[in-house]
Amino acid sequence: MTSPGYSVFTFHGVLQPLYHETGLHTNKSGYGFTMKRSLFRLLPVFLTLLMACKEKAVDPTRRVRTVSLQISVAGTFYDLSWEPNRIVCITAPCPDVADVEAQEYEVQVATSELGAFHTYRTLSADAKSIRIPAADVGEQLVARIVSKNKGAPPANSNPVMASTAFLSQSAYYPGFGLTNDVVGGDVTPDGAKAVYTVLVQETAGTYATPLYVADLQNEQPITIKLITRLGAEASFSPNGNQLAYPSKTENGLIIYDMKTATSRTLPVADVTGIGSIAWSPDGKWLAYSTVSNDESRLWKMATSGGPATALTPVLPVHESNYIRQSSLDWSPDGRFIALSRARNDNSNDKWRATLSFYSPDGSGEVRYFETQPSWIDTQPSFSPDGKQLAFLSSRTDGLNTSYSLWVRDVATGKIRQIKLLPGLNPSSDYAPRWVGNERLVFMAVVQGKKAYYSVFL
Structure with a gap:
């Protein structure tokens, strides 16, 4: 017959091996005394077991060190590599940041621009790379690395997007x-004319x-004509017969007629913040944005x-929901003005820059194309038929x-990367220009120098 003492201390079967070591007997004369003494002796054992079973508390003030993720494509494989972000103090005292090293990394992937992330693999902290077959995830991959430590909340790296799309044919563009020293240029959709500005130190x-x-x-170029000594980035009118550009000396927008070689000024309150001008398809309007350190407006x-x-x-700049200093473009059907806008949704870890469509009638934002946090989409440009929107994005660089x-x-929202030869890196200082519906002119940095190139899609 099992004693009452034994049945109590074998709860969940934890202490059964201790039965013969604690002096628990069914001796009636010493039962109570033996029971109390055994409880006293078992108290440290209970506490030890409870502490061992209890999850380690997470300190919300501590942060796991994040990583910088890079993705390269090798044939039909995505090669992911990352390094921890470390703080380098250039002033004393060093800021008190409670960063801790990761104990493991969780590789999370999505198969589309805004697809849900799922865990592909969990690696030890010693691992800093992984190869993922494209067959596992598809032609496009979005990935992030989640740094984990049992004593702190997990931390995400910036997401990075890559594609196994084929390399497009590109060549040096001599039209400018x-x-x-060319600092900006435009080309007519038929490729017959180009306008460009050169920076000259006098x-x-x-x-x-x-x-x-x-x-x-x-x-x-077969003929070249000087329009003005103090010009700026100019845009062709839809019929290619006029130019528009901002002028600080005239404090306005200049419209130059190439047939008559005459110009006129449209005064504006402050021309210093104007970075881009877009013609309406009928040539009756100019859209422009003003951006300062404090505010922005269309x-x-x-x-x-x-x-x-x-x-x-x-749109105040300090609210991180503002029009960015990038190119504008007016859709060929006249319905939208495309621009790059910063957004943060009242959360620092949700900051990104999206491409937005605004109505030219003043009714506000009509549509925007969402992106992952930290991505910058900029310099939008409509194809002549209005079906495609070219743009530059930081999404491939963590x-x-x-x-x-x-x-x-534009209709479906689907995207594709125009992959260029290694070393040909598009510059965000220039918006791509369309020549027809299957070719783009863009600025790139090659070996530290800027130049213009064209690429067939």
């Missing part, structure tokens, strides 16, 4: 002249920005003259220091 600390228009044949102005009309309220070239289907 052979100088390396004296120490004094620069001129001559604006040229060239007639092209097989992309080569405007339109009639090419016939008159005051500017605000298309948005003031540090957001380089950009890649992408094209989005």
Whole structure:
């Protein structure tokens, strides 16, 4: 017959091996005394077992050290590699950051731009790379590395996107002249004309920005005409007969007629913040944005003259929901003005820059293409038929220091990467220009120097 003491201390079967070592007997004369003494002796054992079974508490003030993720494509494989982000103090005292090293890394992947992440594999902290077959995930991969430590909340790396798409044919574009000092240019959709600005140092600390228009044949300039000594990035009108560009000296938007070689000024309140101008398809309006350190806003102005009309309220820069200093483009059907806008949804870890469509009637934002946190999508450009939207994105670089070239289907929202030869890195200083519906002109940095290239899609 089992004693009452034995049945109590074998709860969940934990202490059964201790029965003969604790002096628990059914001796009636010493039962109570033996029972108390045994409880006292077992108390440390209970506490030890409870502490061992209890999960280690997570300290919300501690942060796991995040990593910087890079993805390269080798044939039909994605090669992921990462390194911990470390703080380098350049001032004393060093800031008190409670970062801890990761104990393991969770490789999370998604098979589309905004697809749900799932765990592909969990690796020890010693591992800093993994090869993933494209057959496992598809032609496009979005990945992030989750750093984990039992004593702190997990931390995500910036997500990175890659594609196994084929390399596109690209070549040097000579339409903007052979100088390396071209700072901006436009080309007509038929490829017959180009306009570009050159930065010229005249004296120490004094620069001129001559604006040229060239007639092209097989992309080569056959005639070149100087428009003004102090120009800026100019845009062709839809019919290719006029140019529009901002002028600080005239404090307005200049419209230059190439047939008559005459120009006129549309005064604006402050031209210093204007970075891009877009013509409406009928040539009756110019859209432009103003961006300062404090605020941003979208405007339109009639090419016939008159005051500017605000298309948005003031968007404060400090709220991280503002129009960025990038190119604008007006859709060929006249319905949308495309731009790059910063967004954060009131959360620091949700900051990103998306491509947004605004209505030219002033009714506000019509649509935007969502992206992953930290990604910067910028420099939108509509194809002549309005079906595609070319843009630059930082999504292929976990540090957001380089950009890649992408094209989005306007109707479906689907995207594809225009993969370029290694070493040909698109510059975010210039929006891609379409020549027809299957070719783009873009600026790239090659061996530290900027130049223009064209690519067939």
